[in-house]
Amino acid sequence: SCDKGSVERHNGLIWCFSLKGSGLDSYTAEEVFEIELWCNRHPRKILGCHSPEEIFSEGLDKIYSLGAA
Numbered sequence: 001s002c003d004k005g006s007v008e009r010h011n012g013l014i015w016c017f018s019l020k021g022s023g024l025d026s027y028t029a030e031e032v033f034e035i036e037l038w039c040n041r042h043p044r045k046i047l048g049c050h051s052p053e054e055i056f057s058e059g060l061d062k063i064y065s066l067g068a069a
Contacts, residue, residue: 013039014035040053
């Protein structure tokens with residue numbers, strides 16, 4: 001799949017926060033949430049140096065503007 005590289009890159013970003021050999025069960029829900037926020041706010045070259053959060057917000061804005069018309 002053409003998305004495989006992007007998925008692997010995202011997984012690599014997540015593992016930056018983890019010690020080798022530790023699982024996600026060693027993190028609190030708040031810590032996982034903070035990692036999630038960081039990943040979604042991190043700019044990506046594939047998204048034109050925008051973050052996934054920015055792209056998602058733009059998409060929602062488009063959807064809401066269509067509903068108002």
